[in-house]
Amino acid sequence: MNQLNQLYGTSLALLTDLYQLTMAYGYWKNGLAERESVFHLFFRKNPFGGGHSVACGLATAIDFLNNFRFHADDLSYLKTLRGSDANPLFDPEFLDYLRDLNFECDIDAIPEGTTVYPHEPLARVTGPILQCQLIETPLLNILNFQTLIATKAARVCIAADGDRVVEFGLRRAQGIDGGLAASRAAFIGGSGGTSNVLAGKLYDIPVVGTHAHSWVMTFDEEQEAFDRYADAMPNNCVFLVDTYDTLEGVRKAVQTGRRLRDIGHKMLGIRLDSGDLAWLSIEARKILDEAGFVDTQIVASNDLDERLIVSLKQQGARIDTWGIGTKLVTAFDQPALGGVYKLGAIRGDNGEWQYRLKLSEQAIKISNPGILQVRRFSGSTEHRADMIYDVRSSIHLDRPVTMVDPADETRRRTFDHGDSSYDLLVPVFRRGECVYDPPSIRSIRDTVQQQLSQTPASVKRFEFPHNYPVGLEQSLHDLKSSMIREARLKP
Ligand SMILES: Nc1ncnc2c1ncn2[C@@H]1O[C@H](COP(=O)(O)OP(=O)(O)OP(=O)(O)O)[C@@H](O)[C@H]1O
Ligand SMILES: O=P(O)(O)OC[C@H]1O[C@H](OP(=O)(O)OP(=O)(O)O)[C@H](O)[C@@H]1O
Numbered sequence: 367m368n369q370l371n372q373l374y375g376t377s378l379a380l381l382t383d384l385y386q387l388t389m390a391y392g393y394w395k396n397g398l399a400e401r402e403s404v405f406h407l408f409f410r411k412n413p414f415g416g417g418h419s420v421a422c423g424l425a426t427a428i429d430f431l432n433n434f435r436f437h438a439d440d441l442s443y444l445k446t447l448r449g450s451d452a453n454p455l456f457d458p459e460f461l462d463y464l465r466d467l468n469f470e471c472d473i474d475a476i477p478e479g480t481t482v483y484p485h486e487p488l489a490r491v492t493g494p495i496l497q498c499q500l501i502e503t504p505l506l507n508i509l510n511f512q513t514l515i516a517t518k519a520a521r522v523c524i525a526a527d528g529d530r531v532v533e534f535g536l537r538r539a540q541g542i543d544g545g546l547a548a549s550r551a552a553f554i555g556g557s558g559g560t561s562n563v564l565a566g567k568l569y570d571i572p573v574v575g576t577h578a579h580s581w582v583m584t585f586d587e588e589q590e591a592f593d594r595y596a597d598a599m600p601n602n603c604v605f606l607v608d609t610y611d612t613l614e615g616v617r618k619a620v621q622t623g624r625r626l627r628d629i630g631h632k633m634l635g636i637r638l639d640s641g642d643l644a645w646l647s648i649e650a651r652k653i654l655d656e657a658g659f660v661d662t663q664i665v666a667s668n669d670l671d672e673r674l675i676v677s678l679k680q681q682g683a684r685i686d687t688w689g690i691g692t693k694l695v696t697a698f699d700q701p702a703l704g705g706v707y708k709l710g711a712i713r714g715d716n717g718e719w720q721y722r723l724k725l726s727e728q729a730i731k732i733s734n735p736g737i738l739q740v741r742r743f744s745g746s747t748e749h750r751a752d753m754i755y756d757v758r759s760s761i762h763l764d765r766p767v768t769m770v771d772p773a774d775e776t777r778r779r780t781f782d783h784g785d786s787s788y789d790l791l792v793p794v795f796r797r798g799e800c801v802y803d804p805p806s807i808r809s810i811r812d813t814v815q816q817q818l819s820q821t822p823a824s825v826k827r828f829e830f831p832h833n834y835p836v837g838l839e840q841s842l843h844d845l846k847s848s849m850i851r852e853a854r855l856k857p
């Protein structure tokens with residue numbers, strides 16, 4: 367059984383906005399349900415004021431789509447829906463159509479863990495317009511959130527600069543799936559483990575845990591609390607030392623650490639959860655080192671995020687492991703990615719593709735027409751630029767290709783066949799069948815690190831990051847410009 371089904375039962379087909387179903391009904395009524403169309407899912411701005419994002423959520427989307435069908439109880443529910451008067455919202459024959467519907471779209475998507483940028487499609491969905499439309503909302507729900515959290519986790523790990531990061535967010539996450547999906551995406555983005563045990567089981571993420579203040583408060587004396595914990599689990603001792611007086615707590619942990627040593631075990635760490643984490647970690651390190659506990663790690667938690675980590679490091683904090691909860695799993699400073707799903711092309715009555723775009727007052731918000739792919743140009747060590755192109759335009763990679771900056775058409779770059787390049791979108795579904803074998807979560811996590819190592823430092827920096835170049839292949843840019851002119855001339 368797949369992971370979503372394990373959690374939610376057999377059917378998630380109703381996990382969509384009602385307007386997808388009202389449009390589906392409209393397509394069906396108008397004989398357009400099967401009309402082939404192409405949609406692109408993309409976002410317009412990197413989150414957190416950053417210069418890059420990390421694609422995440424594809425395996426969850428595959429899970430969802432592998433089980434995409436309307437079950438009898440879904441249809442019974444839809445039957446109960448009424449229009450503004452007493453009439454049913456949907457004809458019974460439409461519900462029969464939904465009952466017999468087999469998912470048959472093609473999907474091409476950028477593999478999880480890839481660094482991605484504004485305007486490039488993370489996924490391209492091709493198929494009957496009714497089906498493309500029904501899956502818009504769940505695809506956005508899954509890819510927006512996991513991409514957001516994987517990006518946040520990657521930023522936290524960049525700040526931690528090789529130190530271990532663990533995710534403690536479940537208690538403050540946005541509900542049950544918010545917690546589970548965040549734990550998955552945080553691990554992919556680089557955290558080393560989660561406190562979320564169900565996420566550990568479902569997604570094969572290492573689970574980690576210390577103890578809470580309540581443990582210390584259960585006993586009359588802090589020393590007794592540490593000793594009893596050590597008796598119970600001598601091989602997993604990370605003592606939370608800040609319940610009363612933090613440095614006194616460290617000294618007591620040292621006492622218990624000596625008892626552990628006498629029975630052949632190690633005190634793995636102490637955890638700081640309040641106060642001045644820079645100063646306390648420096649002082650705690652001295653106490654531990656002087657007592658010979660040089661390997662005992664210092665874990666810190668308390669509303670941390672990537673900027674606080676940078677600041678604490680600048681202050682000389684001696685923290686080995688960063689426990690990050692609320693601000694990671696809720697993407698505290700930017701709670702949504704803002705990814706959208708736009709129609710790029712639809713077959714006309716004559717079977718020919720007709721390209722479509724959505725106009726906007728802001729040029730940068732005008733969607734890209736066509737059937738799009740992304741080509742990444744890469745130097746020997748770093749990614750150089752991504753070019754969005756139409757798969758039907760015959761760009762020849764044995765000849766120079768030019769891409770145009772959509773924000774300023776005077777800025778262009780030309781690449782020739784000497785530049786190594788590859789397409790980012792890979793086949794995931796063909797006629798509704800999954801043709802992609804998702805990598806293990808650990809291998810996706812490795813991909814993130816490998817991708818980040820090829821992302822220019824100027825793009826990864828937190829303050830005023832460089833814009834990574836993403837352009838439109840010249841003929842696509844020219845086509846888009848003429849379509850905009852034409853659309854603006856329409857009465
Ligand atoms: N040296 C530091 N520099 C910058 N921020 C810090 C430093 N030490 C701790 N912080 C952060 O300051 C914030 C507030 O900590 P503060 O000491 O006010 O409350 P607290 O320690 O949580 O208090 P309480 O005892 O109520 O838990 C937290 O997000 C914490 O991570
Ligand atoms: O600060 P976050 O980044 O969200 O990390 C999770 C927090 O959850 C716990 O606190 P809580 O007060 O809930 O319980 P406790 O008594 O175990 O400290 C833990 O001690 C962290 O402070």
Ligand SMILES: O=C(O)c1cccnc1
Nearest residue numbers: 534561574575576577691
């Ligand atoms: O194990 C921990 O230390 C932990 C778990 C959840 C939340 N905060 C801390």
